[in-house]
Amino acid sequence: MNLNATYRTKRRYKQTELMPDMSARSQVSRGQLIFLGATIALLILGLLLGISLLAYFTAFVAVASLIYIATMSFDIFLSASSLRNPMHEITPKQLRQLNYDDLPSYSVLIALYKEADIVESLVNNLTKIVYPRRKLEIMLLLEEDDDETINRVNEIELPPYIHVVLVPESQPRTKPKALNVGLQQARGQLCVVYDAEDFPDPYQLMKAAYIFSQSGPEVVCLQAKLIYHNAETNLLTRFFAAEYSKFFHLTIPGLGKHKLLIPLGGTSNHFKTNVLRRIGAWDPYNVTEDCDLGVRIARLGYRVESFHSLTLEAANSVPLSWIKQRSRWIKGYMQTYLVHMRNPVRLFQDLGWRKFLSFQLTIFGTPITMLMNPIFWTLTLLYILTRASFIEVAYTPIVMAVGIITMIFGNFVFIFFMLTGAMLQREHSSVKWMLLSPIYWAMMSIAAWKALYQLIFKPHYWEKTQHKHVELGNGAATEAMWEFNAPSATVEARPAEHQKTA
Numbered sequence: 001m002n003l004n005a006t007y008r009t010k011r012r013y014k015q016t017e018l019m020p021d022m023s024a025r026s027q028v029s030r031g032q033l034i035f036l037g038a039t040i041a042l043l044i045l046g047l048l049l050g051i052s053l054l055a056y057f058t059a060f061v062a063v064a065s066l067i068y069i070a071t072m073s074f075d076i077f078l079s080a081s082s083l084r085n086p087m088h089e090i091t092p093k094q095l096r097q098l099n100y101d102d103l104p105s106y107s108v109l110i111a112l113y114k115e116a117d118i119v120e121s122l123v124n125n126l127t128k129i130v131y132p133r134r135k136l137e138i139m140l141l142l143e144e145d146d147d148e149t150i151n152r153v154n155e156i157e158l159p160p161y162i163h164v165v166l167v168p169e170s171q172p173r174t175k176p177k178a179l180n181v182g183l184q185q186a187r188g189q190l191c192v193v194y195d196a197e198d199f200p201d202p203y204q205l206m207k208a209a210y211i212f213s214q215s216g217p218e219v220v221c222l223q224a225k226l227i228y229h230n231a232e233t234n235l236l237t238r239f240f241a242a243e244y245s246k247f248f249h250l251t252i253p254g255l256g257k258h259k260l261l262i263p264l265g266g267t268s269n270h271f272k273t274n275v276l277r278r279i280g281a282w283d284p285y286n287v288t289e290d291c292d293l294g295v296r297i298a299r300l301g302y303r304v305e306s307f308h309s310l311t312l313e314a315a316n317s318v319p320l321s322w323i324k325q326r327s328r329w330i331k332g333y334m335q336t337y338l339v340h341m342r343n344p345v346r347l348f349q350d351l352g353w354r355k356f357l358s359f360q361l362t363i364f365g366t367p368i369t370m371l372m373n374p375i376f377w378t379l380t381l382l383y384i385l386t387r388a389s390f391i392e393v394a395y396t397p398i399v400m401a402v403g404i405i406t407m408i409f410g411n412f413v414f415i416f417f418m419l420t421g422a423m424l425q426r427e428h429s430s431v432k433w434m435l436l437s438p439i440y441w442a443m444m445s446i447a448a449w450k451a452l453y454q455l456i457f458k459p460h461y462w463e464k465t466q467h468k469h470v471e472l473g474n475g476a477a478t479e480a481m482w483e484f485n486a487p488s489a490t491v492e493a494r495p496a497e498h499q500k501t502a
Contacts, residue, residue: 022280022292022299022340023285023286024283024285024286024292024335024338024459024460025283027455027459031342032338032342043056057390062398064372064375064376065402065406066402067365067368067369068369068372068410069402069406070361071365071369072406072413074358074361074362075413078254078258079246079254079420080254081253081254082251082254082257090210090307090308090309094210095207095210098206098210103131103132103135103206104188104190104212105137105187105189106131106135106137106190106191106192106209107139107182107186107188107190107192108129108136108137108138108139108191108205109139109182109183109191109193109194110122110126110138110140110141110195111141111175111182112142112143112149113143113149114146114148114149114464115196116148116149116151118197119140119149119152119153119156119196120156123158125198125199126138126194127159129200129204130202130203130205131205131206133161135188136188137162137163137186137188138162138163139162139164140162140163141165141178141179142167143166144166144168165185167181168181172284172460172462173462174284174285174287174460175266176282176283176284176286176289177284179281179289180284183276186273188273189273190205190212190270190271190273191270191271191273192204192268192271193266193268195313198267198311200224200309200310201224201309203309204224204268204310204311207308208222208224208307208309211305211307212270215305218302218303219302219303220271220275220302220303220304221264221269221272221294221303221304221305222269222270222304222305222307223252223262223265223268223269223270223304223305224268224269224270224309225248225268225306225308225311226248226265226310226311226313227241227244227245227248227310227311227313227425228240228241228244228315229313229314230315231315233315233317235433235436235439236316237315237317238427238430238433238434239418239433239434239437239440240315240316240322241315241421241427241430242418242419242422242427242434243418243421244315245421245422245427246417246418246421246424248265248306249421249425250417250421252306253306256304256305256306258354258358260298260355261295261304261351261355261358261359262306263294263295263333263336264290264293264304265290266288266289267313268309269293275302279296279297279300285335285460286332286335286339287329287462287463288328288331288332289332291333291336291363292340295336295363298351298355299350300350316465319443322447323443324463324465326443326444326447326451328451330366330370330447331452331455333363333366334451334452336363337364337367340359367452370444370445371445371449371452373441373442373444374445374449379391380407414438414441415435415437415438418434418440419431419434
């Protein structure tokens with residue numbers, strides 16, 4: 001098999017050229033630096049005028065408590081809303097009504113780097129996709145210096161609809177840059193992004209094509225549901241699977257019900273290709289390009305919707321590797337917030353007050369609460385051990401009451417959501433372990449502080465998650481996949497139709 005590079009350097013940073021004000025290539029704008037400098041100057045001026053450090057500390061505790069309450073309340077609101085907003089669910093009858101000749105062409109993009117161990121299982125999963133082969137192209141995006149993965153792909157007999165595109169060695173070395181390379185070569189009217197370890201619902205493309213055909217022009221992206229199939233590996237994977245389950249069963253449907261902006265998951269995002277190109281595609285400098293793209297879609301007047309189709313993934317089971325992965329995600333949220341808050345007035349005008357508020361509570365609230373947790377844990381422990389007077393003075397009766405309520409209620413809500421996530425994924429053996437969820441919360445905070453450090457010193461560094469082949473096994477997630485697909489088995493009225501080639 002010949003692997004031919006199909007990418008040109010002159011088009012490397014297409015997104016940044018189109019929308020420099022929405023790119024993370026520059027971390028902080030001049031206006032943000034001026035605002036930061038002015039804030040520091042005002043704080044110093046306050047000290048000179050007699051405002052005590054204790055007063056500042058009391059104000060910080062009060063504001064932080066309000067942020068906690070706001071983010072928790074918003075999370076509860078979204079979760080409650082999702083119960084009244086079922087995701088798009090496609091019936092076998094609806095799929096049978098699809099005319100294969102009328103289906104749009106589809107491009108599948110998968111960015112791979114140092115994935116030699118799992119590329120064969122990936123190809124096996126992709127060949128199970130049910131879609132007319134003459135309208136399907138699958139693009140494996142390989143870094144040109146990744147000899148190990150390239151050599152492994154060379155050993156695999158690829159079907160004619162699976163192509164390889166070499167991504168030239170250049171900076172930044174990120175997944176979004178590779179996806180932009182693939183997008184420039186994509187011929188499909190629709191396109192979807194998958195990760196190396198994914199096992200998507202075989203009918204997912206057909207379901208997405210049907211929903212797009214029934215939706216208005218403002219719907220330009222569909223997010224499928226992601227779940228982890230290896231939840232029972234260890235305690236960390238149980239936590240991770242429950243968290244993901246809660247996010248895709250409750251949070252995203254809640255955001256969708258109220259037409260708020262949806263921070264995309266990094267995989268199983270289906271797009272209208274022409275619109276994706278028009279809005280600048282993925283920012284190669286943002287390490288959570290999915291979250292950033294979700295915000296940009298909302299700013300430009302388009303919408304994301306979720307739909308009822310599963311993609312199975314393997315949860316990270318190694319604590320250190322998990323922290324690296326999570327710190328990249330949190331750093332990306334921080335990058336996204338800084339990029340889109342360069343002009344808050346314009347952002348407010350683009351989004352409207354409801355989406356602007358949800359942006360603050362989601363994109364800002366997520367990392368800031370994780371950063372604040374260790375501060376308050378330390379203060380609480382310090383007070384218990386030393387009875388430090390400055391803490392006692394700072395915690396006025398009102399602030400103390402709010403803090404206690406926040407601590408007790410916050411931990412209860414977090415554990416409850418983790419329990420709910422485990423039950424929604426039918427991982428009943430994990431439910432009892434969710435009582436230990438504060439351990440997971442502490443790991444999130446460690447990752448958040450690591451993310452803040454990297455945001456300052458290594459903003460565009462992509463900390464690669466090393467994937468290993470994990471058998472699907474017979475867990476609850478795998479059973480759910482087959483259950484999801486069982487009703488759709490009758491779709492193949494013409495059983496070999498999806499095998500047609502041009």
